[in-house]
Amino acid sequence: MPALSPDESATTTAGSLACDPKLEAALAGVGTRFKVRRGQKLPERQGDDAVHYFVCDGALYLQSELPGRRRAIVATYYPGDLCSTLMVGSGRGEDLLVAESGTVVRVRADMLSELCISLPMMSHEYVRWMQVRAVRVEAHAIVVGRLTGEERVAAYLIETGLMRGENRDKAVHVELPFSRDEVADYLALNPDSLSRFLSRLKSEGVVTLLGHRRAIIADWDELLRRCPLAETLRAVFQR
């Protein structure tokens, strides 16, 4: 068993990862729990208040549109993550979108603040969410800034494998939440270039693609060797 492989004990199917039910219940008590569909844009305000989205199921991402058909996907939110819109401004082209249909709990910012006072464990958890987010974005900044195209693709597969992969007889199966264009914008790559790098990994037997949304990482260790940030990613993307 390689040290960096996804949790072997994970037997749930991808997309229905466990997230602390006590937290979810506490948040649902002061917020609204509802289903979201892929492609849906989540409002960053409720009236005049900022809101938080707790991901129960599915996946969200934060994008930023730039002039000239450039888009950056800055962060991905997985089940158990809290996405805060306190600093999101759609006036600056930033939007929170649903990558994979699922369930979220929406909580108004002031409600969460109150909850943090009445529930000390929530306060602790809130800080942890923010820290995890900061550290993940840092790792992501290194990926898009200093890695080559092929290393970036490896980094994405490692991230997704760690967050959503299942171990099946030495290979890792992953359901990919992103479309090609979304992966490309997440990795700051052109979709054409992304396709090339993926093809290379395919032809070298590291991964196999089943349809458009399912990948089998045949050689996990080889994938790790192809990404200089593998160790950091493991520390940061952990479920």
Place this chain on the structure above:
Amino acid sequence: MPALSPDESATTTAGSLACDPKLEAALAGVGTRFKVRRGQKLPERQGDDAVHYFVCDGALYLQSELPGRRRAIVATYYPGDLCSTLMVGSGRGEDLLVAESGTVVRVRADMLSELCISLPMMSHEYVRWMQVRAVRVEAHAIVVGRLTGEERVAAYLIETGLMRGENRDKAVHVELPFSRDEVADYLALNPDSLSRFLSRLKSEGVVTLLGHRRAIIADWDELLRRCPLAETLRAVFQR
């Protein structure tokens, strides 16, 4: 007065920016206040505990070294910022360094947690620090991932101008905390390329460089026009 210019009321010299004295005093009460010199590496542990550094004066940065002489500078910490080393692992090549000599307060992680319980305002501030940090790194990820070389250089000058600039008869004077190589690694650029882009901005009369560590942004508005992320940077780098 351009809408995006650095605060006109700032009369302090760069490097001695104001940071909330009450916060600083509260932190100094449970931590250690000391001077740091440029180039110094700050330990990320104190015994077995993680620590936080509150920047009173000067500037810090977080770097990550990669195989093959690649280095990424992931974040810069200005006066008033709190740098948490909870997730920094020098085992993965990450280090916290001093860009500009100054003063910091070091607080052990458990001490800060206690302070957050006894002082509700500190808890609120802690969350805000983490959020600001995440949002800045997000903006930075867009800069290094999706902007062209020249746009990145403009982004850096805007960031530094907003955080440390002084308005003097329509121009903005800035003391740059980073060396050339550090700026290059912060922008995910090669030092040679950085030099080229700076020369272009110089020859076009947007900036003037005085010595190696001092810049005069002659045409602030033009600089903003050259960076598609100017509006976001203003929202995020604000003192």
Place this chain on the structure above:
DNA sequence: CGTATGGTTGACAATCCTCAATCCGGGTGG
């Protein structure tokens, strides 16, 4: 079974990196 959407691939262009030569500025010693 046809159409539509999205993914792949090839040729070429643009951008940025690498390496090496040159330049400049600041300190040192004559």
Place this chain on the structure above:
DNA sequence: CCACCCGGATTGAGGATTGTCAACCATACG
């Protein structure tokens, strides 16, 4: 006060990587 030297900064030529555009292919869906 000036010549010299050293380290960092600049600049040029050439190469590597990635982006662009267009044609082709596959998969999904009615």
